[in-house]
Amino acid sequence: xxxxTQNPRYLITVTGKKLTVTCSQNxxxxxxxxxxxxxxxxxxxxxxxMNVEVTDKGDVPEGYKVSRKEKRNFPLILxxxxxxxxxxxxxxxxxxxxxxxxxxxGEGSRLTVL
Amino acid sequence: xxxxxxxxxxxxxxxxxxxxxxCNYSSSVPPYLFWYVQYPNQGLQLLLKxxxxxxxxxxxxxxxxxxxxSETSFHLTKPSAHMSDAAEYFCAVxxxxxxxxKLIFGAGTRLAVHP
Numbered sequence: 001x002x003x004x005t006q007n008p009r010y011l012i013t014v015t016g017k018k019l020t021v022t023c024s025q026n027x028x029x030x031x032x033x034x035x036x037x038x039x040x041x042x043x044x045x046x047x048x049x050m051n052v053e054v055t056d057k058g059d060v061p062e063g064y065k066v067s068r069k070e071k072r073n074f075p076l077i078l079x080x081x082x083x084x085x086x087x088x089x090x091x092x093x094x095x096x097x098x099x100x101x102x103x104x105x106g107e108g109s110r111l112t113v114l
Numbered sequence: 115x116x117x118x119x120x121x122x123x124x125x126x127x128x129x130x131x132x133x134x135x136x137c138n139y140s141s142s143v144p145p146y147l148f149w150y151v152q153y154p155n156q157g158l159q160l161l162l163k164x165x166x167x168x169x170x171x172x173x174x175x176x177x178x179x180x181x182x183x184s185e186t187s188f189h190l191t192k193p194s195a196h197m198s199d200a201a202e203y204f205c206a207v208x209x210x211x212x213x214x215x216k217l218i219f220g221a222g223t224r225l226a227v228h229p
Contacts, residue, residue, distance in 0.1 A: 042118075042221040042222050050215065092158075098214030099217045100146050101163070103148075103217060105157035
């Protein structure tokens with residue numbers, strides 16, 4: 001089954017404790033992206049990647065890191081989480097190197113930073 | 115700069131009534147436009163997309179949207195609401211000015227359908 005898989009789905013952590021949210025897609029898509037969803041703000045792009053070893057900042061990259069060492073994986077790293085990073089996070093992918101068609105979303109990872 | 119405005123954060127309709135969710139965009143070049151739906155505790159799934167072909171776009175579950183360049187609008191409609199349509203709906207834009215690398219979302223409209 002074609003899918004984008006995120007882990008963990010739910011996580012409660014404390015300020016400053018490094019964490020990684022993994023994202024994997026099995027559709028051989030070039031483009032991958034991370035979004036955060038906050039009430040009243042919709043989804044905002046954190047980082048995106050057009051292909052292996054190619055990443056760039058989205059609209060809200062502060063406090064986040066990403067890497068794209070393999071085509072299928074695009075982990076989101078919070079080196080020192082803070083309470084304002086409490087949010088619902090989505091990973092997404094699409095074929096090609098830009099968003100001209102459907103983005104396929106994971107089921108989301110709800111992160112709480114205390 | 116790209117932006118998307120969805121008028122009305124909450125819309126409530128009766129079952130069987132017309133659904134109209136409004137979306138206006140700002141883009142300096144012809145955009146790609148999308149409507150996504152999010153059911154509770156799920157990711158987003160594509161309802162329909164406009165990619166510069168026909169201005170009236172039909173999507174899944176009986177939804178459609180019309181691209182009106184003069185009004186910079188892409189409103190979503192459905193003639194008759196079902197209880198199962200209750201969800202949050204997001205309008206989004208991607209355009210060449212952003213290198214098609216960014217999908218800018220509106221704030222979302224939560225649709226409630228009552229009997």
